[in-house]
Amino acid sequence: MTIRILVLVVGLLAGVYGYGYWHSASHATLTVLLSDSARKEREGRVLNAELVFLDASSKPIARGKTDHKLGLVLLRHPASGYCSPDIAPGAFRACVLAQSEWTGGWVNDLRFVSVVLGNCRIERVPVQVTANRDDLLTWWIPLREGSGAPLTHYAAQLVVDARVCAVTGYRG
DSSP: OHHHHHHHHHHHHHHHHHHHHHHHHHOEEEEEEEEETTOOGGGGBOOSOEEEEEOTTOOEEEEEEEOSSSOOEEEEETTTEEOOTTSOHHHHHHHHHHHHHHHHHHGGGOOEEEEEETTEEEEEEEOOOEEEEOOGGGTTSOOTTSOOSOOEEEEEEEEEETTTTEEEEEEO
16 A cells, blocks of 8 residues: 555656646746947836847747837737736736747747847847746746746847947847
């Protein structure tokens, strides 16, 4: 009887952690910090920019924009659109869940980004992306979008100088 219980517990734990690994490998977030070294206000955050994320062959794999308030980069999901915190909580939850699955499908292919800032257009800037998976202990903490499931969090930073329409730095 004790062996059966032990096998059941081990099987259950393996299933839970297997699900967690699969979910974190297939669902992701991407945080992009876009800043203008010429701007001193708001830490150089860029407002109203458009971004196109490209793969190694320069094929567009995603699009995004910065918001008009804080300069946050928002990704545009093909069906759900932009997951802005301004939308209703239920719609925000559904949008974030759809976007995390969608982002997990292309973010590993991300190699370049093109940026449009007003009349300034900067093409094919190499992007260095860092990845960080959720810790096993934080999987079960409920988040605003209603998910406690693990994700892989990707991050990139791009610094431009809009006065000369050039990139001055990038990193993950």
